Amino acid sequence: MSERAINFFPGPCTLPFECTEKLYAETLDYQNTGMSLWEISHRTPYFEDIHNAAIDLMHEVFEIPKDTHRVLMLGGGGTLQFAMAPMNVIKPGQFAEFVETGFWSIKAIEDAARVGDARVIASSKDDQYHHIPKGFAVNPDARYLWITTNNTIVGTEYHALPETGDVPIFADMSSDILTRRVDWSRIGMAFAGMTKNLGPAGMAVVIVRKDILEASRTDIPAYLQYKIHDEHNSLYNTPPMFCIAYMKLFLEWTRDQGGLDAMDKNADTRANMVYEVIDTYADYYQCPAAREDRSRTSVCFQLPTAELDKKFAADAKAAGMWGLAGHFMFGKCRASLYNGMPVENVACLVDFMHDFVKKNPA
Amino acid sequence: MSERAINFFPGPCTLPFECTEKLYAETLDYQNTGMSLWEISHRTPYFEDIHNAAIDLMHEVFEIPKDTHRVLMLGGGGTLQFAMAPMNVIKPGQFAEFVETGFWSIKAIEDAARVGDARVIASSKDDQYHHIPKGFAVNPDARYLWITTNNTIVGTEYHALPETGDVPIFADMSSDILTRRVDWSRIGMAFAGMTKNLGPAGMAVVIVRKDILEASRTDIPAYLQYKIHDEHNSLYNTPPMFCIAYMKLFLEWTRDQGGLDAMDKNADTRANMVYEVIDTYADYYQCPAAREDRSRTSVCFQLPTAELDKKFAADAKAAGMWGLAGHFMFGKCRASLYNGMPVENVACLVDFMHDFVKKNPA
Numbered sequence: 001m002s003e004r005a006i007n008f009f010p011g012p013c014t015l016p017f018e019c020t021e022k023l024y025a026e027t028l029d030y031q032n033t034g035m036s037l038w039e040i041s042h043r044t045p046y047f048e049d050i051h052n053a054a055i056d057l058m059h060e061v062f063e064i065p066k067d068t069h070r071v072l073m074l075g076g077g078g079t080l081q082f083a084m085a086p087m088n089v090i091k092p093g094q095f096a097e098f099v100e101t102g103f104w105s106i107k108a109i110e111d112a113a114r115v116g117d118a119r120v121i122a123s124s125k126d127d128q129y130h131h132i133p134k135g136f137a138v139n140p141d142a143r144y145l146w147i148t149t150n151n152t153i154v155g156t157e158y159h160a161l162p163e164t165g166d167v168p169i170f171a172d173m174s175s176d177i178l179t180r181r182v183d184w185s186r187i188g189m190a191f192a193g194m195t196k197n198l199g200p201a202g203m204a205v206v207i208v209r210k211d212i213l214e215a216s217r218t219d220i221p222a223y224l225q226y227k228i229h230d231e232h233n234s235l236y237n238t239p240p241m242f243c244i245a246y247m248k249l250f251l252e253w254t255r256d257q258g259g260l261d262a263m264d265k266n267a268d269t270r271a272n273m274v275y276e277v278i279d280t281y282a283d284y285y286q287c288p289a290a291r292e293d294r295s296r297t298s299v300c301f302q303l304p305t306a307e308l309d310k311k312f313a314a315d316a317k318a319a320g321m322w323g324l325a326g327h328f329m330f331g332k333c334r335a336s337l338y339n340g341m342p343v344e345n346v347a348c349l350v351d352f353m354h355d356f357v358k359k360n361p362a
Numbered sequence: 363m364s365e366r367a368i369n370f371f372p373g374p375c376t377l378p379f380e381c382t383e384k385l386y387a388e389t390l391d392y393q394n395t396g397m398s399l400w401e402i403s404h405r406t407p408y409f410e411d412i413h414n415a416a417i418d419l420m421h422e423v424f425e426i427p428k429d430t431h432r433v434l435m436l437g438g439g440g441t442l443q444f445a446m447a448p449m450n451v452i453k454p455g456q457f458a459e460f461v462e463t464g465f466w467s468i469k470a471i472e473d474a475a476r477v478g479d480a481r482v483i484a485s486s487k488d489d490q491y492h493h494i495p496k497g498f499a500v501n502p503d504a505r506y507l508w509i510t511t512n513n514t515i516v517g518t519e520y521h522a523l524p525e526t527g528d529v530p531i532f533a534d535m536s537s538d539i540l541t542r543r544v545d546w547s548r549i550g551m552a553f554a555g556m557t558k559n560l561g562p563a564g565m566a567v568v569i570v571r572k573d574i575l576e577a578s579r580t581d582i583p584a585y586l587q588y589k590i591h592d593e594h595n596s597l598y599n600t601p602p603m604f605c606i607a608y609m610k611l612f613l614e615w616t617r618d619q620g621g622l623d624a625m626d627k628n629a630d631t632r633a634n635m636v637y638e639v640i641d642t643y644a645d646y647y648q649c650p651a652a653r654e655d656r657s658r659t660s661v662c663f664q665l666p667t668a669e670l671d672k673k674f675a676a677d678a679k680a681a682g683m684w685g686l687a688g689h690f691m692f693g694k695c696r697a698s699l700y701n702g703m704p705v706e707n708v709a710c711l712v713d714f715m716h717d718f719v720k721k722n723p724a
Contacts (some may be wrong), residue, residue, distance in 0.1 A: 003396055004396045009402065012401055012603065014397075017398075024386045028386060033367055034369075035366075038367075038562035039369055039377050041374055075439055076442065079598070080438065082583060083585055115583060160412065200604065201404065201603050221449070223445055237555075241564065242562055246400075275652055
């Protein structure tokens, strides 16, 4: 077994090693049945117990009230939710509003516009999405306001939910779920793809307010209906069992680390460590994100030249630190700091950043 | 490690143990990177090589011509394909035709009808779906004819593709994919959920003819477009990596066992062994499926009383044979015999069936 890598990949990303080890140890011969977990019917208590525990843990660890919200586990990843949310909720004659904060919000807006009336009411496009728009007015008739709580490519994040009156917020939390406490009374729907703070790729967790579920459409294909998945407790079809079993372990780990309070504190600690170097060498490590909107999980920065950006990621890799290049379509540099990232790994990055400035003057 | 179970579950089902062992051994510390495969970006050669190998192996092992058909790997399972196929292919003013052969075909028909003009042109409903309809005429203007090649609940299977002229066949092969050679010139689209002959749950493999892909809709949400997945080689979003990595190993295993010829022969051997007992005690093990349409992968039968059905599954379980009860909604008995099922396990079932008749006279 190699030493564990220092892994800043943006997702798939660092997962707690003990979860992976435990999953493998437990599932190869599940409960001494002579079968791996992947060979056992999902309609047996063997799997149902894991499935139900994963849902219960989402409620417990993320403090999602059971009386108002339901947790669904669906295949297709976060991307499918760009389609399912508007398909289920925007009926003919209705509309939803969107805040445009970059790449992922644009995908969500495009999909919603293919399905219904999707209105962008605030955007930071003029600023290349380097801040989170604020102070906009939400139409009280909107079915929901869509936000992307963390924007992985530009490195911005909502640190408070926007004011929306009675309009429920639909929140794409794919890259910062479980990093802070959420006021669920404001949330109509929230979701996240697996790969950051929940486990391996291949599923999305979707949290929906019960009244929105009740009113959701039943005239669309079965797999796309929230209501069908809810009525079957996310067992309408054979579910992504590996993702569910891993998520259970990751949520137990999250709880055992101290839950949301610990995740929140660690997110602060890690991000502050990197931003401190950035601010120390502000002309060298340029961070275009507005200071008050800086992301805690996606620290995006650029060096004085594109060549130095490339050298930074390459030298870091040579020093054992993976994944510091920016998004494959946009370049620059990025340190992704999700819940599974140990603080001591961030300390290595900080040392490297100090060193790199000295060795590579602009 | 326990002895390997004798596992007749209908899916999730028996998988080759060596594939699971190999996957675990290879992926915990992938290529000595200090990362599990689930922590490595899907946009690196580490994962891309596996991804591309899985697609190439589908072409190779299932003998799918690369010049006419494309292989996609999509989240959401087979069930999502009930929606995606009609959404992509039936445009306004167009229609598709369907053969109704039971539970899974009904789900496909219901979803297609929510999306477009779906016409049932043949059904065995009057016969409780105990045979495969034949001799029907396909409208040459139909976009496709939909069939469910194997019907897991009633135990029927197409042993030849129906005559359709120039109309392409869309085939749900979820429960008999890779059990026989297919004439790809007849197939417009074929798909299967993972859990029978491909690997663990959480994905579907979709095979689409290129001209149908080219003509598919681009005004539906992104994740639902075949074309977007194809243009991104099934890497539009973070894919279900575990399923893909497992499928690669399962296809290598399939190839190394002798490929389609061996799978076809083994399917015959296994099914014949069980049907022989059934026919020997035809008044006891009643098999309502028409003889010429008997499924090779889903051998469905019922005993003289519902009590004996239950006792059969329970006594088999006590004798170490899992999963012989029928579908959780329909009952009776069923032996699921997929590619991963060793012939010697079927021999145990055959012995048990002989013995059960003697011990439990009607």
